[in-house]
Amino acid sequence: MRGKQMVKESKVYQHGTLGMLVPGLFEGTMTVAELLKHGDWGIGTASGLDGEMIVLDHTPYLAQSSGEVRILNPDEKVPFATVHFEDIKNSFKAEDLTQKELESKILSDYPYKNVFFAVKITGKFSSVKTRVVEKQTRPYKTLLEVANEQAVFDANDLSGTVIGYFAPEMFQGMAAAGFHLHFLADDRSIGGHLLDFKVAEATVSLQPFTTIEQHMPLDNQEFLDKDLNISDMHEQIQKSEG
Template identity: 50%
Template sequence: MQKDTKKMYQHGTLALLVPGLYDGTQSIGELLKHGDYGIGTAQGLGGEMIVFDGVAYLVLNTGEVQVLTDDVLTPFATVHFNDENSATQTVSELDFKQLTQKILAQHAYQNIFFAVTLRGKFKYMKTRAVAKQAKPYPPLVAVADKQSVFEANETTGTVVGYYAPQLFEGMAVAGFHLHYLDDKHEMGGHILDFTIQEAKLSLQPFSSVEQHFPIEDPTFMQTDFELDGLSKQIRQAES
């Protein structure tokens, strides 16, 4: 099968996590048929997933990193096939905010989805991971209030994530949503902040997006999503 590097694939939506729809509805094995790089979570919102080089890793709230087997389920994940021919540039001495500003200043990508891959050395990395939830599931903002936060100095690893246009808030996090895993598989998670020492930056713009819905999940099909305040709740949970 030819790998389409111009397409992003997403199972579920970020909005379904907001009221607490954390049951897994697609297997990792099926997800990886649609991409070899990406981010997401696992059954019960059980950690922060990062996919690269065709392997799915999960950073738990304990800090432990697991390799996910094909039978593990996910409620929400985004993947793409990495374009090895994407142009790269070396970046250094930038924090998270400065890097995102630099990217959007250099590229007219504000109205499209694109992937971000960053490999290298970081003077500082701050991440978080949430604990696996049990039913009845609490809403996302309540889970985020109890997240574990990790910090590391002088760490080397890989950042993978996406930019989503403001128009698609709810389908995804509008703006940048990035995850990290160090080379030793000892530290990672959803990125809150970092300072780059020196790293290779690769951007991969997408001309199409495949949105896959969990139509066999009765909870998703019957949920009446509250649109009022959705963006505020996403921002609160993701920060």
């Protein structure tokens, strides 16, 4: 391999797609036990869109719209989740950075703008704002209708972990293009899908993936029957996940 740099192989695994949630495919189609065979860090949601999942070091936490954070049972199911086994490639210290500043720094300092990669941030945050979707019952609404009813939580001066992914624009639909980050406080007092945050002092770790494994719920008749040809899907994802 003289003169050529070896690329470290690293894989991200996803069950379901964000695009499947858009028209309301909220029913869980893979058990948490099965999901965790494919990765022990990641994000997702629970069956019925019952909150925001944060998988930290093999523990599948679920932040619920009541504000409660609980651990999912192995036999509970998820409609959409993304996980990976940790194999960090880059780490740096960040201080006093807003979410926007940090995201710009990552994309300007590392050659990952065309790469699907994981982001982990551990340390102290001066502010955190999360949203948590509310558990839905049938007949299911659309993702956008649900996102308009989300619970929002704020906290200042706390320690915690951010976990999530960056997806280039070309993956919009399979995932949410751009950064999709979830948060859990060390004391579990607040968690959810990150709307905004400011880092006080933290370690940022990045893991670029050479491979994406996209798993689909072929045993789910509702998925097979659903019309996923939604003309404004990108717009609906942007509005729901932004």
